[in-house]
Amino acid sequence: MSFLSGLFSKSDEVDSKIVQYLLGLQDPIPNRHITLRFKLVDLFKVFLTPKLPVDDSQLELEHYITALTQLPLNTPEEKKLLSILERLLVTQLWSDISKPPAMIAGDIYRSSDGSGYNRLIQSLGKANSRYSLTSRIQYPIKLSVLPKSEDIFDKIMVQGGDFVEHPSGISSMLFYLAIIITHDLFHTSFADPNINLTSSYLDLTPLYGSNDQEQKSIRTLKGGLLKPDTFADSRILLQPPGVSALVILFSRNHNFIAQTLLEKNELGRFSVTNPNDPEQLKKQDEDLFQTARLINCGFYINVILHNYLRTILGLDRTNSKWFVDPTVPYNKRGQLEPLPSGIGNIVSLEFNYIYRWHAATSKDDSKFVEDEFKTIFGDDWENITIDEFKEKMGVWGRSIPKDPSKWKFNHIERGSDNRFKDTDIAKEIINGTKKVSGAFGANRIPKVFRPIELLGIESARVLGLSSLNDFRRSLNLKPYESFMEMNPDPLIAKKLEELYGSIENVELYPGLMTEKTKPDMLGSAIALPFTISRAILSDAVNLVRNDRYYTNDFSPRNLTTWGWNEVQSDPDDLASGGILHKLILRHLPNIYKENSVLALYPFTIPSQTKKSLQGRGGDLWKKYNYDEPCL
């Protein structure tokens, strides 16, 4: 009943002529009904600037209904007015309740493959279905004049000269999380590049798998637990070791959650009456596993909102407690349409390219990848063809153990309990926090990525992706009119012009990687290329808001009260609301000091964190320990 709020306030002087105009009536109410006229005037004002929430103790609904019964009905205009007021009342009452219902009792668990995340279209965004497309083609690329992919990479994409450090001291750890996010959202099928083998949701599929079989391979099927230090997506093993270490923190966190859920057993939710009944134990395992997954995903999404996005925007340099919260319910409010939530998602091919951030790879990690590629692809890895690349990736995939609890990375051994040593995992996380990432922009991608980038450029052509400018149009961004506008570095602009001839012919992916980058400033501390920077914010808001498990179904009822409280962010704590330190300190005990910046702000290198905290004024920065933990 939002529009009723303030309906009878006496204080506002409103021009009744506006109302008459709106109604299309000359004189809606004769002068003798002056009181009622002012009520109507208030009504329309409230439609434009309603006050929420409605204070129903003021009995406004009842007064409104009374007003309707008292309305004179002598003229056709008065009758029309009644029908409008009645319509407003019914419309508001009808739209107070969401349709279709946003929540269904008992339907609270995530499926293994992302099906059922949208209840009406069960398959929306599930694993093993088609990508969507974001960008409408308005100015088709002239294919016949496109440069060779090798020329594009070698002239404007490959790192030239020295490694350039990221201007705002973003650590490699931020990109380890980004790699988990991108593996959560994208897994293009080698057989058909239109198909995405993972779910289009931030549901921790790198840990939990993308189908029943993968999920089963990581579960003990007892007490909701995962096999020790195990995750499902073998592609993570190809990444720098800090990525596996970070996924393992989430794996450990799952088991901690499942054990605590059983200990607390809120409302007897996980009880069994007969511990010898296999059916009851199976149900208990399933309930514990699924509830633990919901809570673990709650940690993950809050790491994304409170560590990742805050660092990307540079908010940790300020004392502001503000963060972007895409989960807020926005109901219809006057002229403001409701903003739906929990409606499901399908990631697009364009966003797959938006997220290829190979330029950010640190110097050490490039070296790691180089050694790895030599092992997988042979000494001539730099000149490998696309077909050889796919074939050797296939061979590598078949060479790793079927049981993911036997996987190893960076030659780190498992102990007799099959867990990795805390110090081995901590070492990778600490290294990731110390290593500064690479700066974005033209000529910044390490050469080791050459085969992957060529594959990317050529796949995009086969898939018929739009130009950079058409993608910008689709995001309501002004298309570039010249190469100098796209990248004001005259050398890069010249090379782009030599390659593409016309600005409208610049392909999406090479364009995204070579356009100008945003300055390091509040709002863009990650200093991404312009179009990517804008696109990922829209993407983040969509991914979180469209997932019903992070919006309509994110509640203490589904996560348990303990689980719900556990994932909350506290903006007044030492991490300024960050969450990731909870995982680091809990699952790597006795290694970090409680006030270590390496735990509290792992997404910037320690020297940058110190600068940011000093910049916030006062003695705040003195509360922290800046030393590298001893192992």
Ligand code: HEM
């Ligand atoms: C640092 C080490 C990295 C390595 C070794 C690596 C390796 C690879 C490989 C081999 C592919 C090709 C897979 C294919 O086409 O099927 C790929 C694609 C991709 N990479 Fe990376 N990458 C790294 C870093 C990153 C980073 C930091 C990001 C972004 C945060 C990223 C995002 C992507 C995306 C979105 C794809 C496309 C995935 C798909 O379509 O399945 N990568 N990467």
Ligand SMILES: [Ca+2]
């Ligand atoms: Ca997913």
